Amino acid sequence: MTSLLVISSAPAAIVDEKLFLDIKFVEGMRYYNELWDGQVSCILKLRAGTFPFGQTYAPDELPFNVTLLRGDKGIGSDEISGHDIILCGGDNHEYLNLADISRDARKKLVFIIEYIPETRRQIIFLDPSRSLPRKLYSLLWTMKQERRRRRAFRIADGIQANGHPAFSVYSPMNANTMMYLDNRVGETLLATENEMEAREQRLPSGAPLRLLHSGRLEHLKGSQDLVPIARRLAAKDVDFTLDIFGTGSLEDEIRKGVAEHGLRDKVRLNGAVDFESELVPFARQHADVYLNCHRQSDPSCTYIENLGCGLAVIGYGNRMWSALCRESNAGWVAPLGDAQALTDAVVDAASNRQRVVECCIAARDFASQHSFENEFRQRIHHLQALA
Incomplete structure (x- = not known):
């Protein structure tokens, strides 16, 4: 042996x-x-x-x-x-x-x-x-x-x-x-067929596009872009919600920005939660798109983990997400660090629900191959x- x-x-x-x-x-x-x-x-x-x-x-x-x-x-x-x-x-x-x-x-x-x-x-x-x-x-x-x-x-x-x-x-x-x-997404944590069908039926109905962001709220993770993106989406009359999970040095700044710009009915800060028992079920049942502001090219687990929850991904074109998006066909890529372009990608997703549905299906299928x-x-x- x-x-x-x-x-x-x-x-x-x-x-x-x-x-x-x-x-x-x-x-x-x-x-x-x-x-x-x-x-x-x-x-x-x-x-x-x-x-x-x-x-x-x-x-x-x-x-x-x-x-x-x-x-x-x-x-x-x-x-x-x-x-x-x-x-x-x-x-x-x-x-x-x-x-x-x-x-x-x-x-x-x-x-x-x-x-x-x-x-x-x-x-x-x-x-x-x-x-x-x-x-x-x-x-x-x-x-x-x-x-x-x-x-x-x-x-x-x-x-x-x-x-x-x-x-x-x-x-x-x-x-x-x-x-x-x-x-960290094992086969038992992948979005179920019922959860995928529920999202597929909901998206074309015109209901708000449900965005999710999770991770450390730090400059390294691009979390400073969350409030500006939400402000631009609200100014463009996009019907959306944004749930933010995680804590970090930018948490108070984000919370203050949400209050100052009247975004409390759109943006919710949920703090740090357990991955398997809380974050994954929420993503599978109460989100449509993972909003990723990550500028670094490191292989963050968050990509596959959110794809596994059946979420399309809209993110900056760092080397990791650019390659993964081409391979999975599961989302949108915006120029690195361009918050306006990332906002425009969300606007496109909100107006093209069928593409979001297709990306969600591709996301779950790809993640299942890489459990x-x-x-x-x-x-x-x-x-x-x-x-």
Whole structure:
């Protein structure tokens, strides 16, 4: 049997002598354990205090082994000893030295990658808390780490690229590169036939177009565009509602803008809610279109997750959504950062309900092909081929 070691940047803590772990990470590890013919283990960095989207687990609740690294301790040959295949997060610069270590120890190493250099630059320059000198320093440091990353990826035995942008940038560096679309929508969370039919019957009736936005309310996510878009839609007499889910530094500003511009009957802030038990059912039953203001090209789960709820997507043409929209035929693409164009796309959708219906159907069909289970099977088969 072959042993699999997953080295992840997912957070971990100890609370009341129990492990406090990210729920999504644990579910992924459970799936590895179910499909892997051999021992499954993981290494996580220990941090202080709890964090969002986590819960406590007794060690005997988990079907995989967990090793916690304290402080600044790195991962070397001792930590990977006894394992045959290592799956490691390549976005974290601290793990790039494992390319040489694994090669010398004759271990098979596969890196996971999500961010591309463009996204890293966007994160730096869209951060309002950094001064220009700090941004320039961060840019130079990031460029140095990128050179290390590319060397490590050429040495590795394979790459798993999350999303089209990462696959496009890094696949030329390693012939054994596969693409996957990470998301939390399992087959049981996909919109049901009854929910799809209800939306298809409602949309042509002239009822308000129901927009949904979810995620962190931050400049990086383009949340500052939500109120201006809603104002323009109201000025154009578009019959719509916009439900916003999430919290962040822009929450008070958005709430103030909604009140000042008389949008309370159109725009609702719902705060942070549980993904599976609250957000997904709401999206499936009370929304038509996912409004995405995301400027970054990272492979956010939100695309597939909302497609899986049967929602058409109207979003900025970052590299991820542009590629995904072409592949899925499930929505509209507006020029990057052009809030007026994004508004015009919503106006077009409101006046072309049949196209919205077609996009919703295409969205659900596409997401069903890329469910959580399907994507994980593909990734595990990629690893098993190395055994």
